[in-house]
Amino acid sequence: MPYTAATVQLLSPEGTLVHSDASEQYLPYVDKLSDDVLQEFHRHMVVMRRFDIEAANLQRQGQLALWIPSHGQEAAQVGSALAAKPHDHIFPAYREHVIARIRGVDPVTILAMLRGISHGGWDPKEHNNFHLYTLVIGSQTLHATGFAMGLGLDGLVGTGDPGKDTAVMVYFGDGSTSQGDVSEAMVFAASYQTPQVFFLQNNHWAISVPVSRQSRTPLYLRGEGFGIPSVQIDGNDVLASFAVSTANLDAARAGEGPRFIEALTYRMGAHTTSDDPSKYRAESELEFWAQRDPIARFETFLRGRGASQAFFDEIASEGDDLAADIRKRILELEVPESSTLFDHVYSDPHPTMDAQRKALADFEASFEEGQ
Amino acid sequence: MTETMTMAKALNEGLRAALGADSKVLLMGEDIGPLGGVFRVTEGLQAEFGDKRVLDTPLAESGIVGTAIGLAMSGYRPVCEIQFDGFIFPGFDQITSQLAKLTARHEGSLSMPVVIRVPYGGHIGAVEHHQESPEAYFAHTPGLRLLSPATPHDAYWMIQEAITSNDPVLFFEPKSRYWQKGEVDRESSGIATHASRVVREGTEVTLVGHGAMVSMLLQAAELAAEEGTSIEVVDLRSLSPIDYEPLVASAQKTGRVIVAQEAPGNVSIGSEVAATVSERAFYSLEAPVLRVSGYDTPFPPAKLESVYLPSVDRILDAVDRALAY
Numbered sequence: 001m002p003y004t005a006a007t008v009q010l011l012s013p014e015g016t017l018v019h020s021d022a023s024e025q026y027l028p029y030v031d032k033l034s035d036d037v038l039q040e041f042h043r044h045m046v047v048m049r050r051f052d053i054e055a056a057n058l059q060r061q062g063q064l065a066l067w068i069p070s071h072g073q074e075a076a077q078v079g080s081a082l083a084a085k086p087h088d089h090i091f092p093a094y095r096e097h098v099i100a101r102i103r104g105v106d107p108v109t110i111l112a113m114l115r116g117i118s119h120g121g122w123d124p125k126e127h128n129n130f131h132l133y134t135l136v137i138g139s140q141t142l143h144a145t146g147f148a149m150g151l152g153l154d155g156l157v158g159t160g161d162p163g164k165d166t167a168v169m170v171y172f173g174d175g176s177t178s179q180g181d182v183s184e185a186m187v188f189a190a191s192y193q194t195p196q197v198f199f200l201q202n203n204h205w206a207i208s209v210p211v212s213r214q215s216r217t218p219l220y221l222r223g224e225g226f227g228i229p230s231v232q233i234d235g236n237d238v239l240a241s242f243a244v245s246t247a248n249l250d251a252a253r254a255g256e257g258p259r260f261i262e263a264l265t266y267r268m269g270a271h272t273t274s275d276d277p278s279k280y281r282a283e284s285e286l287e288f289w290a291q292r293d294p295i296a297r298f299e300t301f302l303r304g305r306g307a308s309q310a311f312f313d314e315i316a317s318e319g320d321d322l323a324a325d326i327r328k329r330i331l332e333l334e335v336p337e338s339s340t341l342f343d344h345v346y347s348d349p350h351p352t353m354d355a356q357r358k359a360l361a362d363f364e365a366s367f368e369e370g371q
Numbered sequence: 372m373t374e375t376m377t378m379a380k381a382l383n384e385g386l387r388a389a390l391g392a393d394s395k396v397l398l399m400g401e402d403i404g405p406l407g408g409v410f411r412v413t414e415g416l417q418a419e420f421g422d423k424r425v426l427d428t429p430l431a432e433s434g435i436v437g438t439a440i441g442l443a444m445s446g447y448r449p450v451c452e453i454q455f456d457g458f459i460f461p462g463f464d465q466i467t468s469q470l471a472k473l474t475a476r477h478e479g480s481l482s483m484p485v486v487i488r489v490p491y492g493g494h495i496g497a498v499e500h501h502q503e504s505p506e507a508y509f510a511h512t513p514g515l516r517l518l519s520p521a522t523p524h525d526a527y528w529m530i531q532e533a534i535t536s537n538d539p540v541l542f543f544e545p546k547s548r549y550w551q552k553g554e555v556d557r558e559s560s561g562i563a564t565h566a567s568r569v570v571r572e573g574t575e576v577t578l579v580g581h582g583a584m585v586s587m588l589l590q591a592a593e594l595a596a597e598e599g600t601s602i603e604v605v606d607l608r609s610l611s612p613i614d615y616e617p618l619v620a621s622a623q624k625t626g627r628v629i630v631a632q633e634a635p636g637n638v639s640i641g642s643e644v645a646a647t648v649s650e651r652a653f654y655s656l657e658a659p660v661l662r663v664s665g666y667d668t669p670f671p672p673a674k675l676e677s678v679y680l681p682s683v684d685r686i687l688d689a690v691d692r693a694l695a696y
């Protein structure tokens with residue numbers, strides 16, 4: 001049982017609001033939410049779970065080299081993503097597909113990476129400050145911290161002007177907490193009192209290695225050790241994810257320094273389609289977390305507030321439409337021209353790129369001439 | 372009009388000019404503030420520009436480079452100091468897997484104007500990890516540019532050019548030359564950033580090198596001239612990309628090329644120069660391109676560095692071997 005009395009949970013697995021010492025300060029954030037907003041939370045979770053299933057199918061059918069499932073982590077991602085303001089900056093790891101879509105990244109752009117078409121390629125400035133995925137574990141935490149240092153130098157922190165004050169949210173996983181970069185990021189963040197929130201999705205498995213191999217202490221206590229106020233939440237509770245992220249992003253924007261949130265969640269599927277979880281984890285553990293599913297409990301909650309069956313039918317249908325749409329468009333993606341190899345290695349003109357671009361073009365042309 | 376100053380002072384003046392020219396330029400590194408860096412290259416700059424422009428960082432090289440990447444993403448032009456050559460490796464992943472690749476990964480929408488200053492090389496009698504020449508690791512990495520000045524004049528200009536580059540630049544400073552004086556012309560650099568340069572003309576053998584090696588090559592050329600051998604010396608200045616035109620022209624003139632470097636020879640800058648000169652000046656060569664390098668061993672304890680590092684005698688020995696073909 002990973003939860004303790006300190007774990008912030010606002011919505012129980014049974015779908016009822018939780019009143020506890022840990023939850024009390026965060027419940028007001030939920031009280032302010034309209035039914036429409038709450039239903040948006042649900043829509044994002046349901047639609048993206050459908051997307052996730054379709055992407056895994058595409059991989060199994062040979063259309064993607066790999067898929068990175070996010071099944072089970074929808075509440076941690078949707079709640080925190082909707083807590084961020086449009087001008088905040090988000091640095092993802094590589095499993096934050098729900099957040100990518102919320103910030104305006106076309107899901108097909110994500111799939112293109114896994115089809116071998118690109119290494120990302122979107123411009124964060126044109127996608128609501130959602131930065132590229134980072135596959136080297138934990139590297140992005142330093143980029144986020146440096147970016148947040150820049151916000152501080154720019155005077156975009158603690159001015160009291162909600163249009164100006166900006167925060168950075170960086171996502172990382174339980175495995176990454178063993179990487180030196182994550183510790184260095186917390187050292188720099190604490191030292192320069194950066195406006196940022198470290199959002200740890202503890203999904204309990206780093207491929208096949210359990211979180212117990214990474215840490216003997218609850219991971220949110222790591223943040224405390226660096227002098228960063230830290231909190232552990234039920235990451236399968238979208239309300240806790242939203243409320244605690246909102247409170248901590250507000251503190252970061254106000255100039256109170258960095259914050260750390262550990263969201264306890266669970267990777268219901270494989271790390272990627274390349275591994276087989278049945279080799280390393282017990283069925284009983286999966287069952288434990290299935291009973292704490294983020295979508296099921298939130299559906300119960302919404303039905304209790306009077307959400308109609310028509311709403312649930314509509315979002316299921318929206319998910320199916322998205323699945324059909326991505327299936328169609330992924331198959332239409334074209335392989336980039338060979339000369340694009342050289343296009344963006346450097347920003348300024350570079351003689352080696354010019355020479356090799358020409359050499360490749362001449363080589364390819366030599367075949368055409370021979371026909 | 373020129374001024375006489377050391378390379379350390381020339382770098383200091385170049386950094387001062389860059390900080391003054393663009394408010395987005397930041398210096399960051401270990402001990403670069405009140406101390407002015409262990410080699411005093413940043414002396415006085417924090418006092419002049421403040422601690423928001425010249426940042427003493429926590430002691431973590433990956434952290435320095437990784438946060439510099441984030442600062443560059445937010446519009447700054449960070450100039451990182453790595454305290455010694457052998458301490459760059461904790462930052463190697465951020466340099467090679469992140470800094471070097473981010474512009475390509477963004478398909479051009481993001482530039483990475485980050486400079487990483489690295490005091491490098493031997494001849495200072497220091498302890499382990501303080502005298503190395505790691506430039507080949509970075510020259511091997513697409514997306515990076517590498518510069519290494521040999522004179523105070525080039526140091527003054529090249530550091531400013533590195534800072535205005537929109538690409539990441541590894542800036543290798545030959546620390547054994549920090550205290551040697553030379554003339555600096557503040558009016559004009561006189562040469563393109565990535566150009567190599569013939570620094571002594573000759574007809575029989577071409578010696579090519581970079582950084583601290585250039586002054587040694589000039590000494591060797593002087594001694595050879597006394598023996599009646601005419602030697603041309605080429606200063607590479609830029610290690611990535613390398614400007615081969617002056618070097619190939621020199622090879623075509625002399626027919627004999629020797630490349631010298633402090634780094635171990637195996638898979639080095641010298642290897643690349645030798646291969647390229649062989650490809651491009653093949654019919655002009657009278658002898659194989661020879662390499663004079665550090666041995667393929669760890670950098671030794673300081674009392675053995677004069678054995679390990681190329682010397683004037685080893686260079687002249689190579690000249691004799693080249694002429695014997």
